[in-house]
Amino acid sequence: MLRRTGVHVVKHALQDGFDRKISYLRIAVTDKCNFRCVYCMPADGVPPRAHGELLSAEEIARFVRLVAGEGITRVRLTGGEPLVSHRIIPLIEEIRAIPQIEDISLTTNGVLLPRFVSQLKEAGLDRVNISLDTLDPVQFSKITRLGRLEQTLAGIDAALEYGFDPVKVNCVVVRRLNQDVFGMARLSIDRPVHVRFIEYMPIGSDENRGFCAADAGENPDGELCPEQWDASDTVPSSELRQIIDAAASAAGVGGLEPVDNALLPDGAGPARYWRFPGAAGTVGFISAMSNHFCSSCNRMRLTADGSIRPCLFSDAEYHVREALRSGDDARVVEIFRDAVAHKPQEHEVIEGTERFMSQIGG
Template identity: 35%
Template sequence: MPKEGLPFFPSDKVMSQDEIIEMVENFAEMGISKVRITGGEPLLRTDVVDIVRRIKNVDGVEDVSITTNGLFLGKLAKDLKEAGLDRLNISLDTFDPKRYKEITRGGNIQQVLDSISVAAKLHFKKIKLNTVLIKGQNDDEILEFLNYTKHNDVNVRFIEFMPIGNSMKTWKKEFVGLDNVFDICKQNGLEYTPIELKGNGPSDNYQIKGNEGSFGLIHPITAKFCENCNRLRITADGYVKACLYWNEEISIREAIPDKKKFRQLIQRALDNKPLNHEMAMSETDRIIDEAPTWRHMSQIGG
């Protein structure tokens, strides 16, 4: 979260529950079977449980997941599970209470750890922890995250820091290569082997010998997965983003009731979906709007 915070959209600019469900129905008719609810922080919506339940009941939707900071998850986990939520991604960049408070501008790390414990007992299909490594902020905690998988059946996903909402100078100074994770394993005698996890996420996954959980590496910078990306992101105010990095957006909100127009706009977004992002510094000629997105990472959900 930026130090200065972020303004909330006026309520009339955010899609209603009915709009969201009708939009998902349109996507399901086009063959989409997996839906992830992200943010910002999706659990701030008071109707999030109803949204999950209604999405899960849409014909053709097979999997519903949420990415959350976990602060409100402990109170909502049981209701979300009963509503049909399949999987959870929880953002967790540090185990240090003081650091966590600084990173989140006031969050309580114990609430998140308690939420993970509550969710683990409910047996979601998978619980993943998203950890963005940043030099000088949490790169000294890699071993602690690896050790967390010893007795916790979670997948800790180390993610390369992306230059979204940050200057290139700051990003270069704070970037941490994920080979550091392997180095830490070797330095501490941790034996690991590659594993396959269900799903089609972008992480390369490994398990340390004797551990219940696993860890994954996501390389949006050093090992781009753009050509295999099969995701479309819809913002809270009703724009489709084919790539979270680029500024190119198409408004689809008004077209939701018109299935033909909706399909045309989505097809346009797909046709314009870039082969690459500037973070990989090549093949950017297909981008219509070459400016990086104006939205901050905490507005588009990572």
């Protein structure tokens, strides 16, 4: 039976108005982070929120139970940095106990992985994505403002040691940062890591991204100035692959080869994967800007303060916190279905959003 909600006709709750089946939920456990990455949040962090403004672990788990009944089978925990939340372990345990949930993953900067990796594994976490944008220690410090490269590298080592599979390394590429992308790609040769290059996305508006005031990419003190970045700083995946291939050939490594579908890492999602000859891991490209994958997007997002967000690049949100707190499960499901029904066909070409990436749970 067809159900009409707003502007779209929906066949059932977990199939949107464009026949995409929605099975994947990304949850921002917190909007706080122990880094201040320049493309993600301002130097002082996001404005502090009162404790009551954020969903509790129990409320998040209840939301997952309800939407699992609607067809959600995969959950990714993000932030901010999810490992700064004291509730992350019990939350994973609660989600793991939901029969319909087949896969639980986590995105992290890796700093706290050595401390928590065994607990995460025991709680039922399936896999991890680790953010790493450069192997240059100085550049790493500038991008993260608070981080040290060796911390994140130790997190990758810990994830591999405890058998997480796959271990993915996410690298956001910004043209004016001039990152050594071939150096990053080489991480996949000797170890079973899957390095994914993500096109820079203009999340956060010019007004709320006032990180520094300069006329170029860095101010006199060396701080990077992302409010100066624009669409020209997006490096298309096709260009990135050419850069890596050329450097690989010069180094005698051999160019990237397509990966057979049988060898793709779990949760491959929108990335397109390649590998160096004989490599233990793969190299992936996520073309969010140059080659939209909207037609196959199967995800919804839950922000830390309790809003459902159908699209990363749209400011449309559906507020579910009060329904959760009132115990009105039917209303929670109704709001979720409405959000799914209004998932846009594709994202627009934009220059910024109202929220920072750390608040959305990118």
